[in-house]
Amino acid sequence: MQSNQRGAFSGCFGINRGHKLYPYIKGVSHNFQKQYDPKEAIEKQKIQQKQRYYERNIRRLKYARRQNDVASERKFSQAIRGYQSKLREIVKNNDFLTRQYDREQIISPNRAVIEQFRRDIRYNMTRKKITDKVSDPISKPELNKITKNFRKSGGKIFMGPEVDERLKNIGAEASVIGDDIMMISSGAGRAAIHEELIHIKQVRYYGAPSSDKDVFLREIEAGKLLLKNATKWNLTHKEIEDTKLLIKKYTMI
Structure with a gap:
């Protein structure tokens, strides 16, 4: 055993070694272990x-x-x-x-939130995409300004490749989890940000949605508020038209 450097880094029973001990009786025991070259x-x-x-x-x-x-x-x-x-x-x-x-894979700081989003997807409120045409992405300074009060009240915003992928899978620009988490895609525009802030306020006032009907009613309410404040919030023509289509979609469901 001394020649095998038992317990040494590169010897028997060293680090990451898979050695095992078996009893041996001369003339009786046989080595049935698989042999390696x-x-x-x-x-x-x-x-x-x-x-x-x-x-x-x-x-x-x-x-x-x-x-x-x-x-x-x-x-x-x-x-x-x-x-x-x-x-x-x-x-x-x-x-x-x-x-x-x-x-x-690399460890993502968003992983826990992504998993929570995956589990809670049934009654999540989101800014849905109407077409594949990309919105005018909101700038970082403007995003910080619009979400300042939300963040001061304890809200958290998550962005990044994992968030983009998850939102892409459900055809959305942004979404919320509960009343304190917003997930925003890198291509989200002003309408998406304002809509999710409305959804946050809805959850804080009404509580979490409990059915598809509840979600649809809140989406319609959020859409109407977007149209009412379109000029004030400087929404683009595309965002206004998409909002009208979304309201129509949720009204017909």
């Missing part, structure tokens, strides 16, 4: 380390993409797809490897 094991480890390298680079690029502006997004996305292609190839060519998608 040391050279083959080392080669497989090298290939697996290459897989880990690709995964690390995907995480690094995803984090860099989040920190940079929209203009740089395409460059980072192409680089990410390049490493993902290499991962698919190395897994395809080595049957002892499996694709581990969780190793390609």
